Structures are given as structure tokens and as C-alpha cells.
Amino acid sequence: MGLQAQEVSGIVKDSLTQETLLYVNITYLHSDEGTSTDQQGVFQLQLSEENKTDTLLISYVGYRSKLIPVHQLNSTSEEILLQQERAEIETVQLQVKKAKYTSARKIGFKRKGDYRHSKAYGTEVCVWIKNEERRAGKLTEVQLFFKKNKEQNKKWKSYQAYFLVKFYAFDVEKRKPGNLLVAEPILIQPKNKRNTVKIEVEDLNILYPVEGICIGVETIKPEHIKPTESMFSTYPYQVYAHSKEALTWGSFRGKPWKKQRRRSYFKPNMFTNPLVKLKVKYRK
Structure with a gap:
């Protein structure tokens, strides 16, 4: 996941199978700004000054939701792994x-x-x-x-x-x-x-x-x-x-x-x- 040039980006995968997950929801907790992953499990989300103190909510049906504070995002590319709940x-x-x-x-x-x-x-x-x-x-x-x-x-x-x-x-x-x-x-x-x-x-x-x-x-x-x-x-x-x-x-x-x-x-x-x-x- 990268935090660069006013944009949040990343890829979401299943923690067990390592398969990419499509249509995963990614949004800020304190605003109605959000997006979803594409067919390759990749997403990009715009970042404003207000969002820098916010937290990302990553959620998908059949998986445990994950919260990630924006300030903890690395500057290098990183994967988000979701755990199944089935x-x-x-x-x-x-x-x-x-x-x-x-x-x-x-x-x-x-x-x-x-x-x-x-x-x-x-x-x-x-x-x-x-x-x-x-x-x-x-x-x-x-x-x-x-x-x-x-x-x-x-x-x-x-x-x-x-x-x-x-x-x-x-x-x-x-x-x-x-x-x-x-x-x-x-x-x-x-x-x-x-x-x-x-x-x-x-x-x-x-x-x-x-x-x-x-x-x-x-x-x-x-x-x-x-x-x-x-x-x-x-x-x-x-x-x-x-x-x-x-x-x-x-x-x-x-x-x-x-x-x-x-x-x-x-x-x-x-x-x-x-x-x-x-x-x-x-x-x-």
C-alpha cells in the first residue's frame, strides 16, 4: 500500500489462498469517500489533508473487516490481507x-x-x-x-x-x-x-x-x-x-x-x- 502524492493505493488478498479479492470496499471512517477494488484486487483512493488523520475501513462479505489508520500506511507498496470468516x-x-x-x-x-x-x-x-x-x-x-x-x-x-x-x-x-x-x-x-x-x-x-x-x-x-x-x-x-x-x-x-x-x-x-x-x- 502506498501513501504518496495525495493518493492511497493498494492490493487486497485472501490471507490463506493469496487470491486477489474484487469489489472489496475501502472507505474512510469519518467521511463518505470510498472506492472498491478492481478485477485485479487493486484500489486507488484520493487523500486530502482532512483524511490524513482518518482511518481506512476495508470490508468484504465473508471476511473480517480491517481498520488501518492512514498515518500508519507505508510509503512503499504493501498488500492488505483479509481473513475468512465462514x-x-x-x-x-x-x-x-x-x-x-x-x-x-x-x-x-x-x-x-x-x-x-x-x-x-x-x-x-x-x-x-x-x-x-x-x-x-x-x-x-x-x-x-x-x-x-x-x-x-x-x-x-x-x-x-x-x-x-x-x-x-x-x-x-x-x-x-x-x-x-x-x-x-x-x-x-x-x-x-x-x-x-x-x-x-x-x-x-x-x-x-x-x-x-x-x-x-x-x-x-x-x-x-x-x-x-x-x-x-x-x-x-x-x-x-x-x-x-x-x-x-x-x-x-x-x-x-x-x-x-x-x-x-x-x-x-x-x-x-x-x-x-x-x-x-x-x-x-
Whole structure:
């Protein structure tokens, strides 16, 4: 990792396999400045006078987050090694695999008067899908919904986004997304049009807890995208649904979850939550 000429740079690897890790989040703790590693596990992050007293947060799904004070960075190139944190997740997945299940059932939000949002790179939005049956099961399919961003010729320039899909248990005590249920995220690359993305996940043996499941979607900057503006939108839009409850949390590049209570412009008495539909099998 180098600390030179107003820039922080480095490469992130798995501490055991030495494989480079792509789309790892790197951000300053006390500002919303951040970036992610590219296909080679390399990142570059601008450094200002204010950032020199800050701390870098390096985070990735299935790995222990790492904190590095900026003033401790060496002037020569250095690797950042992240440790895997998967044993407990894999134990749960094995238990899910061995159980017997009913046929698949559809659950999730209803698509009535949907709403669209564009999110900044590095922003993760996580929605809680409640388990109305109060029976444990396994997740077999996830459906996410997108719409075309038509802003290219209007006020904001728009850039392509990819998305990382993640799965969390719901922490009943803290009332927010809790432990991971899968050690690795799923990358999707939807086109800029009205689009339903169906993700088959039965082979991943993802637990569907009695409290429900939290589905996270992080907006990712593709490596070939080089924004030249400080303000811009991303495409495609993720579709949101109207609901009587606020069931959504947000995070920026691995920072703590914050509850979101966005009300609809069209239905002020309703909240907007990401439109997600699931297929689940319940335990017999």
C-alpha cells in the first residue's frame, strides 16, 4: 500500500489462498469517500489533508473487516490481507442441506404502484422479508426488479451499475440485518431496461429463518466506468414497492446499518421498500 502524492493505493488478498479479492470496499471512517477494488484486487483512493488523520475501513462479505489508520500506511507498496470468516455459515448451510422440505412457495412484496431509486456506488440497501409462516426453511429463488434510467439527456449524467446481492438473518434484538447467511455475494449485471432478474439459489442452501430474511443489494461501479462528475445517477433503477412499514436499512461501503424511512411522493402514508420476491421451501 502506498501513501504518496495525495493518493492511497493498494492490493487486497485472501490471507490463506493469496487470491486477489474484487469489489472489496475501502472507505474512510469519518467521511463518505470510498472506492472498491478492481478485477485485479487493486484500489486507488484520493487523500486530502482532512483524511490524513482518518482511518481506512476495508470490508468484504465473508471476511473480517480491517481498520488501518492512514498515518500508519507505508510509503512503499504493501498488500492488505483479509481473513475468512465462514465456519459458522458453512455449518448452517450443511444443516439446511440435510433437512427435508415442502414444495416451493412464493412470498414477498406486491407490485402495486412501484417507485424507482438510483443509488450511489458503494451504497447497500437491505430489506427485511418477514416470515409470516414462522417456520424455518430454505431459500430457492430471489427476484429483483429494475427499470430504465432515462436521465442521460437530462440534468444528471448517468453511469452503468452492477449489483452485489447478499443474504442476512434478521437480528431481533437489535432490529436490523444480522449475521450473514452466505459467505459470498452474487454479482448481477442487469440491462438498462424494464427487467426482472431471477436468481436461482437452491444449491447454496440458504437458511430461511423463522424471523424472516434480509436481502441486501449493493450498487457496484464496473471497472470500465470512469465518472468525471461529482454528481451523477446510476442505471438501471432498482424498483421499490409501497408498504405500510419501513423495512429497509442502508449502509455505505460496510459501515453500520442505518434505518431508512423514505415515504412515497405519491402515497405519503406509505413507505418505500425494495421490491423483492422470493421462493422458499419450508421444513417438513
